[in-house]
Amino acid sequence: MTKYKNILVVADPAQDKQPALSRAVQIARMSDDVSITIFLAIYDFSYEMTSMLSADERQAMRRGVVMQREAWIKDIIRPYVEDGIKIDITVVWHNRPYEATIAEVFSKHHDLVIKATHDHPKLGSVIFTPTDWHLLRKCPVPVLMVKDxxxxxxxxxxxSVNLAADDETHEHLNNAIVDEAKDMAELLGAEVHLVNAYPATPVNITIELPEFDPASYTDAVRGHHLKSMKALRHQHGLPEEQTHVLEGLPEDIIPQVAQDLDAGLVILGTTGRTGLSAIFIGNTAEHTIDSLNCDLLALKPEGYISPLSPNL
Known part of the structure; x- marks a missing residue:
């Protein structure tokens, strides 16, 4: 069983192989009564700039392109549909795919968005596009980015849990991440692991304050994180060997542990309207998350309101 019953799959217009659709079908086959919609937002600027055409003619051309894409998707989903999987198709004309996707989520009350990432040919990792980042930041429901x-x-x-902050939002989000990990592990027959990164001692402090003891400071920080992780794993009934507390930046530690474990899925929380604050902040971190070599599921905190909500 899974709580995801109404999945929106974002199609990749550049290739016939659709890893996101494959993943949605995998979830549907493991669960009961799951509906899937495959969604594509398309836009061709050249159709908008053709002054020779009337508005009606431009509209007809757009409709023709949409119908071509609908036929293309029908061919892709045919084997799954013949196998009994329920899949709907939605193709829209829109110049901002992430906005169209989020509007579709609100309109049809989808509870999970699945989108494929692009492989990095040299590094064996993934590349997140601007559309990916907009979805991770602004989509009101969980977003699953999948590899092929x-x-x-x-x-x-x-x-991936954040044990540095003691506020209620992070506490709720940590518990949601662990619950989600347990649910997905049950669905997949997998094992749950938790990871937390704690910061290294700032070098400038040891220079500016000669009496500062960096070893004691590091021990205190590590001790706080270990104590918090112990409380979290006890609360959720997880053994110590399935939890990992390491010194370093989250954007370095998370891919490292994922690779060491050969994890199939990493789950993390996103907080704030401006991006992946608390875990991933700034351009550097946004690029290094690309080194994840597995699927990524991003959760929003309870009560999150998307900046693209139609109610705002």
Whole structure:
């Protein structure tokens, strides 16, 4: 069983192979009564700039392109539909794919968005596009970014928790991440692991304050994180060997642990309207998350309101 019953798959117009659709079908086959919609937002600026055409003619050309894409998607989904999987098709003309996708989420009350990432040919990792980042930041429901591979049986699900902050929002989000990891692990027959990164001692402090003891400071920070992780794992009934507390930046530690475990899925929380604050902040971190070599599921905190909400 899974709580995801109404999945929106964002189609990749550049290729016939659709890893996001494959992943949605995988979830549907493991669950009961899951509906899937495959969604594509298309736009061709040249059709808008043709002054020789009337508005009606431009509209007819746009409709022709939409119908071509609908036929293309029908060919892609045919094997799944013949196998009994319920899949709907939605193709719209829109120049901002992420806005169209989020509007569709609000309109049809989808509870999960699945989108494929692009492989980095040299590094064996993934590349997130601007559309990916907009969805991760602004989509009101969980977003699953997938690579072109199957989830392994008896694999690992890695939940990334933030134990530095004591506020209620992060506490709720940490619990949501662990609960999600346990749910996905049950669905996949996988093992749950948790990871937390704590910061290294700032070099400038040791220079500016000669009496400062960096070793004691580091021990205190590590001790706080270990204590918090112990409380979290006890609360959720997880063994110590499935939790990892390491010194370093989250954007370095998370991909490292995911690779060491050969995790099939990493789950993290996104907080704030401006991006992946608390875990990923700034351009540097946004680029280094590309080194994740597995699927990524991003959750929003309870009560999150998308800046693209029609109610704003």
């Amino acid at each position: 591979h199957s989830w392994p049986a008896n694999g690992k699900v890695l939940g």
